[in-house]
Amino acid sequence: MSEEIVVIEGDGIGREVVPAAVSVLEAVGDFEFVEAEAGDAVKEETGEALPQETYDTVADADATLFGAAGETAADVILPLRTAVGSFVNVRPARAYPGVDAVRPETDLVFLRENTEGVYAGHEDRLSDDLSTLTRVVTTSASERLAEYACEYVEEQGNDGFQVVHKANVMRETDGRFRDAVVDVAEGAGVETEEVLMDAFATRVCLDPTQFDVVVCPNLAGDVLSDLAAGLVGGLGLLPSANVGPDNALFEPVHGTAPDIAGEGVANPSAAILSAAMLLDHLGYADEAENVRTAVESVLEDGPRTADLGGDADTEAVTAAVLDRLD
Amino acid sequence: MSEEIVVIEGDGIGREVVPAAVSVLEAVGDFEFVEAEAGDAVKEETGEALPQETYDTVADADATLFGAAGETAADVILPLRTAVGSFVNVRPARAYPGVDAVRPETDLVFLRENTEGVYAGHEDRLSDDLSTLTRVVTTSASERLAEYACEYVEEQGNDGFQVVHKANVMRETDGRFRDAVVDVAEGAGVETEEVLMDAFATRVCLDPTQFDVVVCPNLAGDVLSDLAAGLVGGLGLLPSANVGPDNALFEPVHGTAPDIAGEGVANPSAAILSAAMLLDHLGYADEAENVRTAVESVLEDGPRTADLGGDADTEAVTAAVLDRLD
Numbered sequence: 001m002s003e004e005i006v007v008i009e010g011d012g013i014g015r016e017v018v019p020a021a022v023s024v025l026e027a028v029g030d031f032e033f034v035e036a037e038a039g040d041a042v043k044e045e046t047g048e049a050l051p052q053e054t055y056d057t058v059a060d061a062d063a064t065l066f067g068a069a070g071e072t073a074a075d076v077i078l079p080l081r082t083a084v085g086s087f088v089n090v091r092p093a094r095a096y097p098g099v100d101a102v103r104p105e106t107d108l109v110f111l112r113e114n115t116e117g118v119y120a121g122h123e124d125r126l127s128d129d130l131s132t133l134t135r136v137v138t139t140s141a142s143e144r145l146a147e148y149a150c151e152y153v154e155e156q157g158n159d160g161f162q163v164v165h166k167a168n169v170m171r172e173t174d175g176r177f178r179d180a181v182v183d184v185a186e187g188a189g190v191e192t193e194e195v196l197m198d199a200f201a202t203r204v205c206l207d208p209t210q211f212d213v214v215v216c217p218n219l220a221g222d223v224l225s226d227l228a229a230g231l232v233g234g235l236g237l238l239p240s241a242n243v244g245p246d247n248a249l250f251e252p253v254h255g256t257a258p259d260i261a262g263e264g265v266a267n268p269s270a271a272i273l274s275a276a277m278l279l280d281h282l283g284y285a286d287e288a289e290n291v292r293t294a295v296e297s298v299l300e301d302g303p304r305t306a307d308l309g310g311d312a313d314t315e316a317v318t319a320a321v322l323d324r325l326d
Numbered sequence: 327m328s329e330e331i332v333v334i335e336g337d338g339i340g341r342e343v344v345p346a347a348v349s350v351l352e353a354v355g356d357f358e359f360v361e362a363e364a365g366d367a368v369k370e371e372t373g374e375a376l377p378q379e380t381y382d383t384v385a386d387a388d389a390t391l392f393g394a395a396g397e398t399a400a401d402v403i404l405p406l407r408t409a410v411g412s413f414v415n416v417r418p419a420r421a422y423p424g425v426d427a428v429r430p431e432t433d434l435v436f437l438r439e440n441t442e443g444v445y446a447g448h449e450d451r452l453s454d455d456l457s458t459l460t461r462v463v464t465t466s467a468s469e470r471l472a473e474y475a476c477e478y479v480e481e482q483g484n485d486g487f488q489v490v491h492k493a494n495v496m497r498e499t500d501g502r503f504r505d506a507v508v509d510v511a512e513g514a515g516v517e518t519e520e521v522l523m524d525a526f527a528t529r530v531c532l533d534p535t536q537f538d539v540v541v542c543p544n545l546a547g548d549v550l551s552d553l554a555a556g557l558v559g560g561l562g563l564l565p566s567a568n569v570g571p572d573n574a575l576f577e578p579v580h581g582t583a584p585d586i587a588g589e590g591v592a593n594p595s596a597a598i599l600s601a602a603m604l605l606d607h608l609g610y611a612d613e614a615e616n617v618r619t620a621v622e623s624v625l626e627d628g629p630r631t632a633d634l635g636g637d638a639d640t641e642a643v644t645a646a647v648l649d650r651l652d
């Protein structure tokens with residue numbers, strides 16, 4: 001029986017890089033692909049950026065590969081994270097040999113809380129002058145994330161992880177987050193190092209090798225993983241996984257790139273690396289490794305798209321990856 | 327009549343770099359210095375990190391020069407910002423010729439909202455599992471910041487500024503912030519560019535010259551200015567000003583540096599550059615420029631402290647700055 005993978009191209013270069021990633025998945029496995037729609041284009045047609053049908057399809061699938069959405073990004077991706085029950089957003093940020101990077105020694109993974117913090121989104125307009133947002137932190141979500149982090153570092157053979165927070169200011173909420181995460185880690189015999197969110201931003205620029213697995217609240221994970229993207233040369237190469245208990249959604253960290261959309265010149269690497277994370281999630285570790293190695297090899301000395309200083313198109317890069325699969 | 331400047335050394339290297347900055351102020355002007363205490367040390371003695379007397383002295387002064395506080399940093403600096411009625415935290419982040427930097431072309435100023443956001447600090451423990459924090463955004467504080475930003479860019483001869491926010495997620499609160507800031511700028515004929523907080527983190531690493539004056543909510547300003555500190559080589563060189571309607575507090579962005587505190591080897595540059603901002607604030611523009619030029623000259627080819635790869639001590643660097651004053 002083949003697994004069902006939902007495929008949502010979305011908008012912009014999502015329509016170019018997702019088909020590239022699907023062709024790689026087809027080359028290494030036997031999957032059933034189910035197409036679904038979300039984003040600006042479907043909103044223009046139907047009035048809804050995320051049709052209920054798409055939500056349900058994603059919720060029922062084994063895994064989803066998502067491209068990008070334009071103006072409607074938040075209306076699409078935040079509910080889709082809920083659809084897969086995702087409690088952690090896994091964001092590896094590493095530099096690749098052969099690719100220009102501000103900090104070529106960067107090799108980090110962010111484990112971002114994916115359900116609460118400021119994203120819980122209770123906002124109120126209290127007066128003409130004043131609005132509030134209720135930031136939510138629970139011990140249960142923090143523990144859940146920490147349990148995942150402990151398993152993750154054990155699998156990777158790391159001793160421990162860093163916990164980012166701003167508990168010197170958000171004493172009750174980030175204090176709760178920090179305590180819950182540190183407690184779980186202590187119970188599991190996993191080491192932790194606490195780093196204030198602002199200090200992390202300075203230190204990661206000065207020396208990213210100080211960090212390996214970085215556990216963060218939701219917004220901190222959003223901003224600091226994008227910072228790490230800057231250090232490795234841009235969003236173009238970063239995959240991500242929104243992981244839930246028995247479902248997950250994979251997406252390149254980049255957006256729709258309206259400046260180049262439609263020209264067939266987008267870099268498919270982040271989408272293909274997201275497909276590799278999807279393979280890992282479905283238990284195809286060898287296939288995942290095969291794909292990653294092929295992408296790395298192409299990045300090192302294969303054809304490259306304009307964002308990496310080359311003039312190859314999406315198709316040529318994808319063909320090179322397919323060609324270098326084992 | 328000479329202005330009254332309150333001096334708070336605080337803890338750690340604050341006790342070394344503040345006297346250095348005071349000696350520079352003494353060399354260029356005629357000020358009355360009033361010493362006050364705050365931080366870990368005074369807390370150990372008296373039980374209070376910020377004695378009421380210190381608060382009142384700062385509130386009544388023309389300006390304050392503050393060093394650093396240790397564990398008690400938040401208990402000291404947040405109320406002191408209130409004491410001077412500070413609505414904006416001005417944080418220049420620039421690289422200096424002669425100093426190693428990840429991005430030597432960085433030359434930015436952050437104008438950070440200094441009264442609200444998550445720092446407004448209404449936190450509640452709602453159950454054993456759940457805590458909340460109420461993030462506060464007002465049109466009035468946002469407008470106030472924007473008015474300052476408009477004056478600032480006009481004085482500096484810039485066309486406009488960047489507005490950082492995360493209004494795609496915090497629609498009501500950061501939407502209010504963005505709208506208020508953009509409206510004020512439009513009214514003043516000042517250009518604005520909106521940048522999402524996460525996108526800013528990526529883009530500033532890739533090319534900091536895209537930005538000049540960056541207007542941010544409180545926490546965004548905290549994290550993104552520390553990120554810029556990483557790009558220019560660390561916190562060691564960054565001054566800052568907490569500006570209120572007719573009072574202000576100046577502080578190096580660095581902390582107490584417990585690893586080197588007491589050894590007399592701390593880099594006094596950030597404290598001296600903070601003193602230069604203080605001179606500007608008091609209307610001594612020529613003296614401020616004189617101090618800045620001397621610091622830059624020493625950074626370029628003078629004696630340097632260990633953090634910049636040298637072996638000079640605080641005294642030698644301070645003497646060199648004094649020596650190079652016009």
Ligand SMILES: CC(C)[C@H](C(=O)O)[C@@H](O)C(=O)O
Pocket residue numbers: 073074077078222494495524
């Ligand atoms: C589009 C936006 C809502 C989203 C987020 O803030 O999580 C994006 O920045 C991301 O990181 O996936």
Ligand SMILES: CC(C)[C@H](C(=O)O)[C@@H](O)C(=O)O
Pocket residue numbers: 168169198399400403404548
């Ligand atoms: C010490 C802390 C409360 C403070 C802040 O978060 O504002 C510090 O990080 C700063 O930026 O001055």
